[in-house]
Each structure stands twice: as C-alpha cells, then as structure tokens.
Amino acid sequence: KNQVEQSPQSLIILEGKNCTLQCNYTVSPFSNLRWYKQDTGRGPVSLTIMTFSENTKSNGRYTATLDADTKQSSLHITASQLSDSASYICVVSAVEYGNKLVFGAGTILRVKS
Amino acid sequence: GAGVSQSPRYKVTKRGQDVALRCDPISGHVSLYWYRQALGQGPEFLTYFNYEAQQDKSGLPNDRFSAERPEGSISTLTIQRTEQRDSAMYRCASSLAGGNTGELFFGEGSRLTVL
Numbered sequence: 640k641n642q643v644e645q646s647p648q649s650l651i652i653l654e655g656k657n658c659t660l661q662c663n664y665t666v667s668p669f670s671n672l673r674w675y676k677q678d679t680g681r682g683p684v685s686l687t688i689m690t691f692s693e694n695t696k697s698n699g700r701y702t703a704t705l706d707a708d709t710k711q712s713s714l715h716i717t718a719s720q721l722s723d724s725a726s727y728i729c730v731v732s733a734v735e736y737g738n739k740l741v742f743g744a745g746t747i748l749r750v751k752s
Numbered sequence: 753g754a755g756v757s758q759s760p761r762y763k764v765t766k767r768g769q770d771v772a773l774r775c776d777p778i779s780g781h782v783s784l785y786w787y788r789q790a791l792g793q794g795p796e797f798l799t800y801f802n803y804e805a806q807q808d809k810s811g812l813p814n815d816r817f818s819a820e821r822p823e824g825s826i827s828t829l830t831i832q833r834t835e836q837r838d839s840a841m842y843r844c845a846s847s848l849a850g851g852n853t854g855e856l857f858f859g860e861g862s863r864l865t866v867l
Contacts, residue, residue: 682860739797743794744792
C-alpha cells in the first residue's frame with residue numbers, strides 16, 4: 640500500500656471554478672510535505688513545501704494546507720485557468736528512511752473552457 | 753547548465769541489453785536524485801547522492817540497477833540485462849541543499865523502452 644494516497648484520481652472542472660485536491664499519508668515521522676505540478680511530458684515543478692509545523696502555504700492561486708494530526712494535506716486552486724491542467728503530486732519526506740521522498744500517484748486535473 | 757539535463761531523451765533497446773542514462777545536474781547542486789515514473793503514476797524513488805556519496809539506494813529494484821556520481825557532478829544510472837518491466841520514464845533531479853530539505857529541480861527525463 641502506498642504511503643501517500645491522493646484523491647480524486649482525476650478531476651474535470653470549468654475554467655474559473657475552484658477545486659481542492661486531497662493527500663492522505665501514513666509516513667511518520669516526516670520532515671516536510673510538498674506539492675508539485677507536472678505538465679504532460681514534463682518534469683514536476685515545485686508549488687509548495689511545508690514543514691510539519693506549518694499549517695498553510697500559498698503560491699499565487701495555489702494554497703496548500705497541512706494537518707499533521709490527521710496526516711492530511713490539501714491543495715486548493717482558486718479561479719482555475721486552462722493552464723492549470725496538469726498532474727498534481729503530493730510528496731512526503733520520510734525521516735525514517737533518511738528523508739527519502741515518497742511520492743503519491745497524483746491527481747490529474749483538466750480545466751475546460 | 754541552466755537546468756538539469758538528461759540524455760538520451762529516448763532510448764529503445766532489446767531485452768537483455770545494458771543501458772546507461774546520464775544526468776547533468778544544475779551546477780553547484782549538492783544532491784542528485786534518480787526516480788522512475790510509469791505512465792499515469794507519480795515518480796518512484798530509486799537512489800540519491802550528496803556530492804559523490806550515494807546516500808540511499810533503497811529504491812533500486814534489484815542488483816541490475818546501479819548508479820554512480822564519481823566526481824560529485826554528472827551521474828550515470830546503469831541498467832544491466834534490461835527487461836520489459838524496466839520500461840519507464842527515468843527522471844533525475846538536483847537540489848542545492850544536502851539531504852531532502854531543498855527544492856528539487858527535475859530534468860526532462862529519459863524515456864526507456866525495452867522491447
């Protein structure tokens with residue numbers, strides 16, 4: 640079982656709408672949690688990095704939240720644009736394994752006009 | 753270079769052949785990581801280096817896979833006696849800081865197809 644589970648697996652929304660992507664993890668203890676955006680055929684690009692003591696971090700229209708007690712994180716996208724169509728990947732740094740990064744399978748987001 | 757460079761971008765090989773994938777990280781970056789990514793999946797950790805030292809190779813699937821970074825810069829991931837299940841996108845990433853605390857910058861990847 641993957642230690643980082645993301646939901647939904649895929650999502651289609653209309654341009655201008657908001658959406659929230661979920662990440663549940665079992666990795667513990669962890670040093671940081673990251674969200675990446677990966678365009679088709681490209682490498683992942685970092686959106687946010689949060690340590691275990693942070694609750695929220697924003698990057699433009701992207702806002703990530705973290706609840707270390709429930710081991711849940713979310714990525715909220717505001718006023719979606721067509722260019723937001725991509726795969727969004729949640730990544731947790733596992734202290735136990737020498738801070739190895741454990742990747743979720745990602746959520747594929749498609750924004751329609 | 754300006755970014756993480758990987759070569760070859762595409763490699764098609766026959767089962768049983770050896771392949772070597774190269775990664776040239778961002779100049780000055782301490783840490784270098786290798787991942788592989790199956791279609792529709794997130795990246796799967798393989799191994800990582802701080803300078804020339806291989807810090808963690810627990811993600812390498814079996815002993816056919818090896819990696820080196822002899823001078824603390826360019827790294828080579830070698831797959832011996834390739835099998836069809838090795839087909840994937842192999843991605844390299846580098847980070848300025850040591851350990852896993854810094855931001856990662858990914859290369860465009862090497863697409864390996866084993867026939």
